[in-house]
Amino acid sequence: MIPFSAASVRKNASWSASKHKTPTEDCSDSDGDESRIGTDSSTYSPVPRGQFSTAVVFGSDGNLASKKILPTLFKLWKRRMVPRDLLVVGYARAPLTTEQFRKQVFRSIYDPRQPQAERKEFQARCFYASGPFGDLEATRGLVRLLRALEARRVEERSVTGASKEAADAANETVRLYYMAVPPFLYADICSALRTCRAEAFDAAPADADKDALWPVERFVLEKPFGRDSASCAALFSQLSMVSEEETFRIDHYLGKELVLNLLVLRFANVCFQSIWNRAHVKAVQVIFKEDFGTDGRGGYFDEYGIIRDVMQNHLLQVMALVAMEQPLSFGAEHIRTEKLKVLQACKVLTLDDVVVGQYTGCGGHKGYLEDPSITNKESTTETFATAVLHIHSPRWDGVPFILKAGKAVTDRKAEVRIQFHTIPGAVSALMDCAANELVVRLQPEESIYWKVINKVPGLKFEVQQMRMDLLYSSKFDGDAKPMPEAYERLLLEVLANDHSHFVSADELIESWRIFTPLLHTLKEGKIKPHPYPFGSRGPPAADALAHKYGMSKFGGGITPYVEGQPARKYVQAHNSESLLGFEDEGSEAASIASSQAISAAEAILGAARAEVVGAPKLGPPPSAVGLAAASTYGTAPPSAPLPPSVAIPSPPSAKREVPPPSAPLPQSAAIPSPPTAKREVPPQSAAIPSPPTAKREVPPQSAAIPSPPTARREVPPQSATISSPPTSRREVPPQSAAIPSPTTSRREVPPPAAKPVTPGKARAEDEVSAALAALAVGSPARAARADAPANPSRAHEKDVQHVSGK
């Protein structure tokens, strides 16, 4: 076993060399769309045109495979976004025949609205092999089947289309291995596959071109990737036979349309660039809510809890996209580099900054512990968590990033809420106005909206909080051009060898660093989750925590958009007290209730800390005064300098929340906060500039600096807030360690070579038949399994190899 180190993982990383075309660094596809499947925006697919593609789904009878992976492959195939001769090979323990597997596939993809013929044609492209996961003999059988099917496909293409030579020269085979199995099986499966490859190389003549002997292999790994830093490191070590370039760690939130849009929103709109920092932003929330509980997934969930299930991956990734600096390009390396810097700049979570909860039965819904799939009836696994992260960087110092995830709460929703400071020095008539808020609703009802203050039309002076809305369903024709689902996009990107929306090893290491101490404390059972009723907004202590970090009165505003219903209005002047805008809650009553709960919750928050039996005190419980002060002043450090432009303080007002004196710096992203004795300095600050490349000179604080002038573009005058370029006096820590070298590659990529193909179609057919016949099972007893539910019990754990197909 190769000992793990971050460096060893990075050493395996290779971004530049690949056997076939990858999207250019700026994703511009400079080689032209002709190289890809589909040309217009509704048929576009990043998969290289003509690429021989094979998808092998390990765990093909499981929940994920049958609900997501197989249906997604079918959709992509149906829409011609992958080559028509795509091969789909399922692998699982259940000893099915290919025909039986095809029935399983049918159940997964069935939709009465779709024509039957397409399903039939797709089913005919599906094959099956079975055996224990990672068993070498069974994997050899699988590989024999794959090779025979792939050889036959080359033959088929040569007779149906261009000459075989042309097909060989232009294309190559990419095998996508989807690990839809629990992570403890990854290493065994990968290891068996690698053994089969080594055997093929050994059997080949010494001078054989190895790249031509074996297809390109890409391994898609599902979460959870470890349980904490140590287990993640162990998994890296066990998987060291697979290079970083071949690894695609999937986080399906990175494939969501609105998550991808975060980068465009931020970096294509000048109006956001200057306000995206501590000077203007008071707090950021990333929220995930589901209105259902564990729903039979308790066996998995109880092992992990919501922090590992959702927060450490999905929410943290979204947060990193919100917080990161502008990348040099939208290529994988640059996006990952910037996200990584954010994670590196995040302080380790402390108990003070976390509230966890567990739902109880309510309104006919069972509580978590009553769910039959939860066997440990004493379980303290959290189903709800609010955690406040702090990013130590000039841009975000003092801005709390509040991550909140809950199952069995009010509704299903995922969104980012960016809450701004109130207007400093506001004219008295506008003193009570709520602050602006920008909401990016990831799902459902994908939208981006601003909450702004507007004058109510009429003679009487009234102001009102309004919603300026970019609701996707009203702006984009979803029927004509449906939004791609996350898994669709991500599977295509694997086939196209684009890592942009996959999680790098370094990011994972950092994400576990942030959460591991907390997770260990939770595991020790020293903190009891707060009970909250099924369908509620979670424990009140979570609101208290948010309140502590400056979540202030935002008013209900216009709360969740419901098509066809008039927007609910909120007249600020008539209702200036009491509505807590932690997030829109769908009902004003909920907001008011939450407001009333807040004082009680603050007490609970204190009490919760008191419950930490014998745990090291990570910080004093907030006193009532502390809470009030925090909520009044937000979190920006009072010591931060006040720039001359905002030096005139607002007149004191008893009623109004006054923003922190330091907060409204016009461009403070470019102004580092003064060091304080107390401050912890992380090893790599987010403010560290990326190294300049030959292509482009990169200023050290790119977000605050206008782009260099070009002939096509009007450049705003350089403002006084531009930070100085690094001088020789400034210490810039080495960068290279965290950034995979763009030039390293473990694999030398020769020009496409002819594949070892059998001489004729008849020969290829023979090989397939032989592979299938050698592996065929299909006894009546096994046939009976085909009608079993998609994920049968694990009674067949000791099954020997069964590989079959027709």
Ligand SMILES: NC(=O)C1=CN([C@@H]2O[C@H](COP(=O)(O)OP(=O)(O)OC[C@H]3O[C@@H](n4cnc5c(N)ncnc54)[C@H](OP(=O)(O)O)[C@@H]3O)[C@@H](O)[C@H]2O)C=CC1
């Ligand atoms: N389901 C989902 O919505 C999501 C799942 N994931 C991840 O995807 C992966 C698969 O999840 P899911 O499909 O729900 O899992 P399942 O429990 O449905 O099992 C998937 C496959 O793994 C096999 N398997 C499960 N447990 C064992 C075991 N102890 N020993 C040997 N084989 C086993 C199953 O075999 P058999 O059928 O024979 O038991 C099945 O073939 C996991 O890593 C999960 O965390 C990630 C996001 C969402």
Ligand SMILES: O=C1O[C@H](COP(=O)(O)O)[C@@H](O)[C@H](O)[C@H]1O
């Ligand atoms: O990864 C997971 O995500 C789902 C929620 O995904 P979404 O795309 O529907 O928001 C969650 O239900 C599940 O627990 C978790 O494992």
